[in-house]
Amino acid sequence: MGQVLNLAADEQVANLIAASPIASVISDPRQPDNPIIACNQAFLDLTGYGVEEVLGRNCRFLAGPATEPWLTDVIREGVRDRKSVLVEILNYKKDGTPFRNAVLVAPIFDEQDELQYFVGSQVELAEGSPGPSVNRRARASERVNQLSPRQLEVLRLVAGGLRNKQIAWELGLSEKTVKMHRGIAMEKLGVQSSADMIRLAVEAGI
Numbered sequence: 001m002g003q004v005l006n007l008a009a010d011e012q013v014a015n016l017i018a019a020s021p022i023a024s025v026i027s028d029p030r031q032p033d034n035p036i037i038a039c040n041q042a043f044l045d046l047t048g049y050g051v052e053e054v055l056g057r058n059c060r061f062l063a064g065p066a067t068e069p070w071l072t073d074v075i076r077e078g079v080r081d082r083k084s085v086l087v088e089i090l091n092y093k094k095d096g097t098p099f100r101n102a103v104l105v106a107p108i109f110d111e112q113d114e115l116q117y118f119v120g121s122q123v124e125l126a127e128g129s130p131g132p133s134v135n136r137r138a139r140a141s142e143r144v145n146q147l148s149p150r151q152l153e154v155l156r157l158v159a160g161g162l163r164n165k166q167i168a169w170e171l172g173l174s175e176k177t178v179k180m181h182r183g184i185a186m187e188k189l190g191v192q193s194s195a196d197m198i199r200l201a202v203e204a205g206i
Helices: 041-047 069-081 132-144 149-159 164-171 175-189 194-203
Strands: 004-006 023-027 036-040 085-092 098-109 115-124
Touching: 023 041, 036 041, 041 115, 069 085, 069 098, 085 194, 098 194, 115 194, 132 175, 132 194, 149 164, 149 175, 149 194, 164 175, 175 194
Parallel strands: none
Antiparallel strands: 004 036, 023 036, 023 115, 085 098, 098 115
């Protein structure tokens, strides 16, 4: 599940999704059409595609006849504005099976505040589940409320796409202290990767 299929030169970024049990991809907005450059096994398992069918393509290949165009626009606007977005959209697996998909897209910046990548993750929603957005947001908020004020600040900056060195500068802390707070926050939130941490923050409305 943790295997990462990667074309990215930045191994650290690819590792954002390596440990995640959530279907995840990394895309490169510096290339034409923001193609996927890394994905994990969970993404392949969810969608039914092979790695060679995923790498080099824009994520919209999961769209189909009934995919909501206004939600596709929300994702496109988030990418354009370099902001995290979370939408529930109808996507299609390789065999044509439609599924309701909670899609998170979040930017990742380098130390010069230049946009480097987007991390995208997908969670299949149960058919007919009542109010999944409200339920997920409530659960995420409960977990986030366990954090100390400092850990919450770190989480907010992680969700904004900043790396440890940038967070340390923003908060006036040492990088070692940021790593400590980040590690404790991940443990309290019950997540295994930065991608999962970002998803939880976005779900909680941070």
